[in-house]
Structures are given as C-alpha cells and as structure tokens.
Amino acid sequence: MARPAKRWRELYDRLFQAFGPQGWWPGETPFEVALGAILTQNTNWGNVARVLQTLKDRGLLDPVALARMDPAELAAILRPAGYYNLKAARVRNFLTFLREHAGGSLERLAEKPLEELRPALLAVKGIGPETADSILLYALHKPTFVVDAYTFRILSRHDLVPDSLSYEELRRLFMDHLPADVPLYQEFHALLVRLGKEFCRPRPRCVGCPLEGWP
DNA sequence: GACCAGGCACATC
DNA sequence: GATGTGCATGGT
Numbered sequence: 001m002a003r004p005a006k007r008w009r010e011l012y013d014r015l016f017q018a019f020g021p022q023g024w025w026p027g028e029t030p031f032e033v034a035l036g037a038i039l040t041q042n043t044n045w046g047n048v049a050r051v052l053q054t055l056k057d058r059g060l061l062d063p064v065a066l067a068r069m070d071p072a073e074l075a076a077i078l079r080p081a082g083y084y085n086l087k088a089a090r091v092r093n094f095l096t097f098l099r100e101h102a103g104g105s106l107e108r109l110a111e112k113p114l115e116e117l118r119p120a121l122l123a124v125k126g127i128g129p130e131t132a133d134s135i136l137l138y139a140l141h142k143p144t145f146v147v148d149a150y151t152f153r154i155l156s157r158h159d160l161v162p163d164s165l166s167y168e169e170l171r172r173l174f175m176d177h178l179p180a181d182v183p184l185y186q187e188f189h190a191l192l193v194r195l196g197k198e199f200c201r202p203r204p205r206c207v208g209c210p211l212e213g214w215p
Numbered sequence: 216g217a218c219c220a221g222g223c224a225c226a227t228c
Numbered sequence: 229g230a231t232g233t234g235c236a237t238g239g240t
Contacts, residue, residue: 025221041222047238048221082237086223128223148221166229193221202219 015191018210022190025138030106033139090126143180150196
C-alpha cells in the first residue's frame with residue numbers, strides 16, 4: 001500500500017482509542033503461549049482455553065511432561081480444541097524442535113535472533129507463518145508482525161489494502177511502516193482481533209465499527 | 216442445521 | 229502462484 005507510515009500509526013491510535021490496551025497474549029508462561037498458538041489454529045479460543053486449563057490442572061503444561069505422554073493420550077486431551085490428531089502431531093513436532101534447538105527451554109530459544117528463528121520455526125511441520133509469528137512475538141518477544149484472518153478481512157473490507165496480498169506481503173507492509181517495537185506489534189494485532197471479533201465479522205457486516213469514516 | 220472460529224499441508228491445475 | 233480439500237470441536 002502506498003499509504004504513508006502516518007496512516008498505519010493512525011489506524012493503531014484509532015483502535016487503541018476505541019478499545020484500550022488488550023494485554024495480549026493470554027498465557028502465564030512463554031510455553032503456554034506457544035502451545036496456545038498451535039492449538040488455536042482455525043479454532044475458537046474458548047475451546048483452546050479449556051484444553052490449556054486441563055493441561056494445567058494435570059501438571060502437563062510443560063515441555064518434558066508433554067513429550068513423555070503417549071501420543072494417543074495427548075490427542076485425547078486436545079480433543080476439545082478440534083483437529084486433535086493433527087494438533088497432537090504438531091505439538092509433538094514443536095516439542096522436538098524445542099528440545100533440539102534450545103534444550104526444551106523457550107528462554108534459551110529466545111536468545112537466538114529473529115532472522116534465525118523464523119525460518120527454523122517455519123520448517124517445523126504444522127507451524128505456518130501465523131503460528132510462527134505468534135510464537136515469535138508473544139512468547140519470544142521478537143519484533144515480527146502477526147497477520148491473521150481478521151487482519152485480512154478488516155483491511156480489505158475497509159479498502160486499506162488490495163485483497164490480493166499474500167501473508168508475507170501484508171506482514172511486510174506493517175513492518176515497513178511501523179517501528180520494530182514489540183509492545184506496539186503485540187497491541188496492534190490484539191486490537192485487530194478485537195475489532196474483528198466485535199465488529200468486522202463475516203455476517204452481519206460491520207455496524208458501528210470504530211473505523212467508519214476513516215481515513 | 217448452517218455458519219463460524221486468532222491455519223496448515225498437500226494435491227492438482 | 230492460485231485454488232480446492234481434509235482436518236473436528238463447541239458456540240451462536
């Protein structure tokens with residue numbers, strides 16, 4: 001988008017003014033955040049929260065404990081989050097990645113630079129661009145922008161970008177027009193999700209949307 | 216009962 | 229590169 005950098009900041013300011021700070025991501029530890037990122041793929045967050053609570057109650061919200069579990073048993077616990085067989089495999093792929101790259105520690109993983117981590121995460125089967133960027137931004141505090149279905153829908157519905165953009169193109173637009181600021185990226189994405197959930201839904205169309213009349 | 220939800224891999228053209 | 233399909237539960 002040929003839109004100047006000022007416009008991107010204005011979009012953020014408008015959303016922040018409308019909704020206030022979102023305090024994302026929900027999760028007490030970086031590992032819980034990363035796990036949530038995988039489990040919420042194309043899935044309502046409420047279903048994911050239920051699974052995370054079960055894991056927490058059983059003392060399983062831990063890389064070592066999860067890796068020790070029988071795969072079928074893991075899948076059974078993930079059931080409420082949907083795609084449970086698929087997600088059990090994806091979680092296990094991530095655990096293997098974590099062990100091989102950082103001895104199972106997200107704190108140690110965070111010591112590596114973004115430029116190295118992003119391609120490495122994307123190489124994990126089951127971790128695509130949105131999941132990778134969510135883990136990087138919210139669990140590892142790396143300055144990468146998270147694009148999701150809400151982001152596409154909001155920007156295209158309000159004619160802020162052409163709807164032909166790819167994930168990477170839209171991500172670059174945000175990053176090229178905003179400073180590499182982790183809290184800013186975290187809030188911005190969270191605000192877009194908030195807007196998407198409350199107003200910019202598939203049906204009915206936006207009513208009373210804070211972006212009406214903007215720019 | 217249809218539609219939706221903070222995707223991804225894989226096949227096919 | 230674009231498009232179609234399978235994966236699955238739970239809320240509205």
